[in-house]
Amino acid sequence: MQGMETNKVIENAADQNLEEAMLRAMRLSDPxxxxxxxxxxxxxxxxxxxxxxxWSQLVGNYEGSLDTMLPGYAQHSSPMLSTLGHWDAGSHGGAGSSYALKVATRPRPGAQNVAIKRHTFRKRGPIRFETYFTFKPEATELQLSETDVRSIGFxxxxxxxxTDQNADRIMPHLRFLNAENGEHLQKWQYKPQTSDFTxxxxxxxxxxxxxxxxxxWVDLxxxxxxLCYNEIPTKVNWSYLRFDFDLGDMKALAFQxxxxxxxxxxxxxxxxxxxxNLWCMLNFAVFAETDVAKSAFLYIDSVCISGDF
Amino acid sequence: MLPESHTAIVTRNEHWTGSATSQPYECGWAREAVIFVRALKPSVGVQPDFSVELSPDGMRWVPEGTRVAMPAMQDEIAVARITNFGNWLRIRADFEDGSSSTVLVTLHLKA
Structure with a gap:
């Protein structure tokens, strides 16, 4: 009897190894x-x-009238499908196709915009958010403009x-603080607290x-x-980002x-x-913020969200 | 796969006075656009036409030629239909002193 159970364990392990090997091979062979x-x-x-x-715009809450929406949300607008078209060099295109998702702020200092994707989860375990992204200010000047984007993040x-015992609302935030008040800071920050509720x-x-x-915001x-910014506002390079988070104990696992x-x-x-009203909520958002009176653009080439289940 | 169809909100609950424009929207993938302008509140004063504008770069704008009267009454909707617009779209309205409108501007795009 013990021998049969041992055989079963070996078979399960073999199945798991085979699955992992096949998944890895199939994904690596898919460009x-x-x-x-x-x-x-x-x-x-x-x-x-x-x-x-x-991926849609993060619209603010309201009741009775749109005037009740908080100003931070009122400034948000719809994301675009962009070819990164530039006045001097034409369409830059994405990393894997002609198109990327574009999140554009208004052209005033401190303006922000957010795109969001809304799911719910079926398993409280590790998840992984991966993306290829880049950012630039609008090329309104013949200048490098490397300190015009204040931040981008997710x-x-x-x-x-x-029915969970520990069902708090948890919101991990990370931003790349590129610049503030013209100073080129280039660092990742997280946000441990939100504002009061209204x-x-x-x-x-x-x-x-x-x-x-x-x-x-607190320095990580x-x-x-x-990051690679390149030498004029109309040249962009794509960067890879990965964030692992455990929905079980609601802790960050890794960030690359x-x-x-x-x-x-x-x-x-x-x-x-x-x-x-938010049970099992699983939302992902990306955002851009400008430091000057010029639109900041966050471009997302692609996003892969996966889970260990 | 079905052709892409998308509704974009480019101006929401903004009080337009003077020279006002919707947020520039990049949509070169779309072959046609319908633009709705809805007055969210009673408009004030004489309402101008809004005009559709095109752009080579999202920064410099030229008139497309279409002009439509702004909605005068609350919840009235003005509409423009256009094709062959390149990569960027916005609308513009020039209000005379003392006139204004609070608007919702939406683009309805199809590949």
Whole structure:
């Protein structure tokens, strides 16, 4: 009897090894996926030559009138499918096709814009967010303009299931602070706290908080990084980014940008009490912020979101 | 695969006075666009036409030729249909002193 159980364990291990080997071989032989290192199951794989793939603008909460929307959200607008068309060199194109998702801010200092993709999860385990991205200011001047984009970044918006014991709303944020007030800072930061909640409208159903306000960002230890910017505003280079997060204990596991992997032991997410309508929420967002009276553009070539389940 | 079809909100609940424009929208993938302008509140004063503008680079703008009267009443919707517009689109309205409108501008694009 013990021998049969041993054989079963060996068979299961062999099946798992075979699955891992086949998955690895199939993904490495697929030119679109071989640029990524997804976990076992792919939750979504978005190439923007195939459309918006569910990436839409982050609209603010309101009740009764749009006037009740917080100003931070009121400035947001719809993302675009862009060929990175430039006045001097034509369409730059994406990393893998002619198109990338474009998140453009208004042309005023401090303006922000956010694109979001909304899911729910089916398993509270590790997930992985991978993307190829780049950023530039609008090429309104014949200058390098390397300090015109204040920041670009991403966030998750998560909440446990309705029967979970620890079902807080958790929002890991990371941004690349490129520049502030003209100073070229080039470092990764996280955000451990959000602003106070504001009641929206006259009922008791809606509240809002602008979690991307400029205050409260903290330097990621060892998070200084000089990214490839190139030599005029219309030349761009794509960078790779990977963020691993455990939906089980709601902790960051790993963060990589290009050749650098950062220590996430000191990372903290925004943590707020669970909200009454957001069970199993699994949202992903990317954002851009300008430092000057010029639009900042964040371009996303592709996104692969995967999970270990 | 079905052809791409997309609704983009390029101006939402903005109070337009003087020379006003919608956010430039890059949409070279689309063959046709329908532009709706809805007055979210009662407009004030004489309402101008809005004009559709094209651009070679998203920064410099030229009139496309289409002009449509801005909506005068709350919840009235003005509409323009265009094709052959290149890579960027926006609309522009020039209000005389004392006139204004609070608008929702949406683009409806099809490949």
């Amino acid at each position: 679109a996926l071989s640029r990524f290192d997804p976990m076992r199951r792919i939750i979504s794989f978005d190439q923007f030559s195939k459309g918006y793939a569910g 966030l998750f918006d998560l909440q446990g299931g309705d 009641a929206i409208g006259k009922g008791d159903k809606t509240a809002s908080h602008y979690h991307l306000e400029p205050q409260g 230890p060892g998070g200084a990084q000089r 940008c290009n050749d650098r992997e950062f220590d996430m032991s000191g990372f903290e997410s925004i943590s707020i009490p669970a909200m009454k």
